[in-house]
Amino acid sequence: MLWACILLPQLAMDGVLRHRSDADAPLALLGGSPQRRVLQAVNPAARALGLRPGQSLTAAQALTRTFATADYDVAAIERWQRFLAAWAYAFSAQVSLHYPRCLLLEVQSSLRLFGPWPHFEARLRAELTGLGFRHRITAAPTPAAARVLANAYDGLTIPDSALLHETLGRLPVERLGLPREVAAALTRMGLHSLSQLLALPRDSLARRFSADVLAHLDTLLGNRPLALDFYRPPDVFDARIELNFEVESHQALLFPLRRLTADLAAYLAGRDCGVQHFTLYLEHRNQTASRMPVGLLSAEREAAMLFELPRGRLEYLQLPAPVLAIRLEALELPAFTPEHRQLFDERPQQSLSWEQLRERLRTRLGDNAVQSLGARADHRPEHAWVEQPTELSLPPCGPRPGWLLAEPLSLRESSLRILAGPERIESGWWDGGDVRRDYYVVETRAGQRGWAFRKVGDGGPLLLHGWFA
Structure with missing residues (x-):
């Protein structure tokens, strides 16, 4: 080993x-009794001033007060x-x-x-x-x-x-x-x-x-084994940064916020999980802490994204009093599924990924301003989707066009070639919107692929309902 x-x-x-x-x-960490404060640790800048661990605070201040x-x-x-x-x-x-x-x-x-x-x-x-x-x-x-x-x-x-x-x-x-x-x-x-x-x-x-x-x-x-207790990380993340002075501007809160979100990202990587909801608490003197919940559309753990969303919301938050400390709490840490990417990413370096762009838009415009398509349990194409603030999740089915026309258009069948079909859809009898259609995948002379149907029992022309990308 x-x-x-x-x-x-x-x-x-x-x-x-x-x-x-x-x-x-220059910085020195102090310990000891209130009557005799002693330097326990100093950083390199303080050491350059002549300060050493073990010195009394009085002796250190006799050398310098900077x-x-x-x-x-x-x-x-x-x-x-x-x-x-x-x-x-x-x-x-x-x-x-x-x-x-x-x-x-x-x-x-x-x-x-x-x-x-x-x-x-x-x-x-x-x-x-x-x-x-x-x-x-x-x-x-x-x-x-x-x-x-x-x-x-x-x-x-x-x-x-x-x-x-x-x-x-x-x-x-x-x-x-x-x-x-x-x-x-x-x-x-x-x-x-x-x-x-x-x-x-x-x-x-x-x-x-x-x-x-x-x-x-x-x-x-190595002649005698060492008994070790192995660490297991907790199921929650709770970190707090106490500020050096009372902060009244949002800009001064960005540095501790970036440190907290970076720590959260490192913690999530260690547990191999993500976070979808966390809460920021801005603590004030003699006043209840300001609470700022942060929610993402999916579990994430990238430090840049975890920082971007609360940063944007912090700009619109009205602080009722100066901030003394900032705390980040994440109580639910769901499983994280990494994004599937191409081996060679051709996206320009300065461009944002879709996840980062989506969260930035939600921060600037509001949680409900960015919508995605969700599936509805309905076989009728015009009723099978719904706008919702979640990820796109469609059930497995046959080929469906990316562009659905608002009103079907008649087609000249002499210029078409049928590639697949028919696929029969019969549904909607319960709400008065009953449909009985046979759908076909067709191709025009120009090479465009469309989705067309003919009503069951109707000898009329094919009606174009959508175009494939």
């Missing part, structure tokens, strides 16, 4: 920065880790949150679908970067070894156990994932690498250290 470890070293900071339009501005602050939220770290686990579920059915701030994925069984590991790894990195999370990725035959290697390497892949033992043997004891006091004791004993540690008699190690140390070493080397 091959296990990949995705280490997220700046998960708390990345979770805050991805919601800020000024991500390059940086923003936010709370270091432990619950948010766990929430982002679960979100990324749902994203990773698209690549592997075995995703584990066993270690904090990292994901474990069994990737050997996914290589046939996503290609060789270098290509697979590049795709993981590209999507993580697009989502706004810094990362380190390593792969090894055991999940514990993949996690330990991520402490010292990025991009390292160990394909077999022999190479794994050799690589692990060079690791310093501080990077083996052992408790800090155990690593310090081993260093004082003159043991600086795993190979030196394994050269000692096992009984001697068992007398000096707890059984957990030997169990951890056995797990690293």
